[in-house]
Amino acid sequence: MENIAVIGAGTMGNGIAHVLAQKGFTVHLIDAQASALEKALATIEKNLDRQIAKQTISAADKATTLHNITTFDSIEKGVANADLVIEAATENSDIKKKIFVSLDQYTKPSCILATNTSSIAIGQLAAVTKRPSQVIGMHFMNPVPIMKLVEIINGEATASEITETIVALTKKIDKIPCVVKDAPGFIANRILMPMINEAIYAFAEGISDAATIDQIMKLGMAHPMGPLQLADYIGLDVCKNIMTIMEEGFNNTKYAPCPLLVTMVKEGKLGVKTGEGFYKY
Numbered sequence: 001m002e003n004i005a006v007i008g009a010g011t012m013g014n015g016i017a018h019v020l021a022q023k024g025f026t027v028h029l030i031d032a033q034a035s036a037l038e039k040a041l042a043t044i045e046k047n048l049d050r051q052i053a054k055q056t057i058s059a060a061d062k063a064t065t066l067h068n069i070t071t072f073d074s075i076e077k078g079v080a081n082a083d084l085v086i087e088a089a090t091e092n093s094d095i096k097k098k099i100f101v102s103l104d105q106y107t108k109p110s111c112i113l114a115t116n117t118s119s120i121a122i123g124q125l126a127a128v129t130k131r132p133s134q135v136i137g138m139h140f141m142n143p144v145p146i147m148k149l150v151e152i153i154n155g156e157a158t159a160s161e162i163t164e165t166i167v168a169l170t171k172k173i174d175k176i177p178c179v180v181k182d183a184p185g186f187i188a189n190r191i192l193m194p195m196i197n198e199a200i201y202a203f204a205e206g207i208s209d210a211a212t213i214d215q216i217m218k219l220g221m222a223h224p225m226g227p228l229q230l231a232d233y234i235g236l237d238v239c240k241n242i243m244t245i246m247e248e249g250f251n252n253t254k255y256a257p258c259p260l261l262v263t264m265v266k267e268g269k270l271g272v273k274t275g276e277g278f279y280k281y
Contacts, residue, residue: 015144185248
């Protein structure tokens with residue numbers, strides 16, 4: 001496996017492209033928005049400069065990494081020779097399904113189709129393709145260049161040899177693969193998101209302020225970041241969407257997003273990306 005296409009040049013997509021290119025893979029980074037591609041390359045370069053400053057890579061490593069990335073503004077052009085495609089578009093099942101229909105059409109028959117979804121069922125995406133045995137989840141953690149975990153999610157139809165190939169690839173890029181079955185929220189978000197949601201309830205009920213709630217979880221549970229600050233970094237809209245997916249997927253109201261979370265999303269207070277969430281930025 002040499003050629004890997006990444007769909008989506010946002011936070012996750014550019015991070016995935018970064019780590020793959022740094023390990024010598026030929027990476028096609030694909031996004032319909034030229035501005036998103038420009039921003040992604042600037043972000044990757046800035047993160048490489050940080051690595052140089054920390055003396056973890058050389059200037060030559062940076063040059064090679066950037067040389068390994070080519071940008072494309074269309075799926076058809078970008079995936080033609082791909083051995084693997086990693087979809088990292090926004091967390092919306094309709095958008096992802098449309099992408100997977102296109103990927104099935106434009107990639108070679110042997111190409112593996114992976115999704116970086118954090119909560120959407122792999123089976124849903126596999127079902128719109130003619131190769132469900134070659135569809136798998138690769139849930140990277142943010143920030144991708146730093147975080148070691150990749151949650152590998154097997155769909156019901158995913159072939160064992162595909163899983164083995166993706167596990168091997170994950171190790172090759174110095175990440176740690178953890179294989180799980182397909183279920184709403186998988187493992188990471190099934191546990192994380194209800195904790196964040198409960199913290200929002202505690203805040204909404206006036207039990208304490210945001211900084212104190214976060215401090216308790218940092219000091220008492222050794223979390224590097226408190227749940228409300230983490231929610232701001234993830235994006236409150238993303239948190240709400242994942243909770244809704246789990247509520248519907250499990251048909252259980254215990255996963256319903258806190259009313260305050262719903263209100264904040266409606267008001268456009270999405271966290272870091274809008275300058276205000278539980279904190280101001």
